[in-house]
Amino acid sequence: MMGEPQKEHEWLHQLIGDWTAEMNCSMGPDQPTSTSKGTESVRSLGGLWTLGEGQGDSPEGKPVTSLMTLGFDPAKGRFVGSFVASMMTMMWTYDGALSADGKSLVLDTEGPSMTGDGSMTKYQDIITFLSPDHRTLTSRALGPDGQWAEFMAAQYHRKR
Secondary structure, rough: OOOOOOOHHHHHHHHOEEEEEEEEEEOOOOOOOEEEEEEEEEEEEEEOOEEEEEEOOOOOOOEEEEEEEEEEEEOOEEEEEEEEEOOOOOOOEEEEEEEEEEEEEEEEEEEEEEOOOOEEEEEEEEEEEEEEEEEEEEEEEOOOOOOEEEEEEEEEEEEE
């Protein structure tokens, strides 16, 4: 049960710090794109987990708080985590891996389809480091045509 940080945990440690965020979100092809700003504070839990607490506004302009947990499970050889936000009842659970170039963490999850028909669909959140002080988070959903459709993109800049 006792864990020691691995190289994958070190990758997650890049997230530690205080960040500003600018997000663009569209909840469907016929929906307008909304923009919002926020902040995120990421800390380590025992060197094995990162906890990222975000503050910002929803697409409707209402205050939102979120919490993302990320870690690495050596037994599975996979990144694991969760995401919850104050405006939703769904707890998203992550299972992911680094991209071949090591710059992106691709987190797979499943949740309610945006069609509102009660079905479930696959989603991905992708964290990409462009530099030590600039990263992105993109969210996309797998469509019925088998193609990924991006619906949210955020730019994070480390606070100085």
